[in-house]
Amino acid sequence: MLPAAGLAAGALWHAGPALAPVVPVVGRGLGVVRRQDDLDGVALTFDDGPHPQGTVSVLEILREHAAQATFFLAGEQVERRPSLAAEIVAAGHRVELHCHRHRNQLRLTPRMLLEDAERGRAAIEEASGQAIADYRPPYGIFSASGLRAVRSRGWRPLLWSKWGRDWDRRATPASIGDRITAGVSAGDVLLLHDADYYSAPGCWARTAAALPAILELLEARGLKSRLLRRGGAATTVH
Numbered sequence: 001m002l003p004a005a006g007l008a009a010g011a012l013w014h015a016g017p018a019l020a021p022v023v024p025v026v027g028r029g030l031g032v033v034r035r036q037d038d039l040d041g042v043a044l045t046f047d048d049g050p051h052p053q054g055t056v057s058v059l060e061i062l063r064e065h066a067a068q069a070t071f072f073l074a075g076e077q078v079e080r081r082p083s084l085a086a087e088i089v090a091a092g093h094r095v096e097l098h099c100h101r102h103r104n105q106l107r108l109t110p111r112m113l114l115e116d117a118e119r120g121r122a123a124i125e126e127a128s129g130q131a132i133a134d135y136r137p138p139y140g141i142f143s144a145s146g147l148r149a150v151r152s153r154g155w156r157p158l159l160w161s162k163w164g165r166d167w168d169r170r171a172t173p174a175s176i177g178d179r180i181t182a183g184v185s186a187g188d189v190l191l192l193h194d195a196d197y198y199s200a201p202g203c204w205a206r207t208a209a210a211l212p213a214i215l216e217l218l219e220a221r222g223l224k225s226r227l228l229r230r231g232g233a234a235t236t237v238h
Helices: 003-019 024-030 054-064 075-080 082-090 110-128 144-152 173-181 203-220
Strands: 042-047 070-074 094-099 189-193
Touching: 054 082, 054 203, 070 075, 070 110, 075 082, 075 110, 082 094, 082 110, 094 110, 110 144, 173 189, 173 203, 189 203
Parallel strands: 042 070, 042 189, 070 094
Antiparallel strands: none
């Protein structure tokens, strides 16, 4: 094989899984979870927290609607606010691993990725008392080596089937709600953000403003917001 062709093939192999969020067939072929078809409702998920205003606001709205959610946390934010991670679990929700630092997997070596993930896992489990089962990468981007590394730790690679694009500076509560509920059905994994550390400033406020109407619409369609499942409840760390 010519050197240039070999480099191109290597780059394609490395970056190919990054298509999973936008090309469903790629995700299915790689075994990346986008839906939870055995769920008798939808799985509402939040990325990038915990955040002192965003997470607290979201938790209050979820409490008012008796809804459950899964929070994919950033370890560096958990280290700053460990009590908030504990509060999420105490309120009956689930925490999972997003990262330690919010970086694109395509720019990380396998060693860098695993070091980041392990630091994030340790911070989340220590603060929350709940073991990690699922992993969602920053920006929803897996590299081939990153996907293999995640599986080597026994974590399930998980993305989403619907999102509100609430991280965009042009998003409004109405646009967030319309986008995430369009065609929603049982088994969908819904993505929102309860923090603005890595996205448009103040985006959490628009998400919080959109959330009551989203939950009301889901309830009207008979779709409860459930925890993500992986063969049962999350494990407690002792």
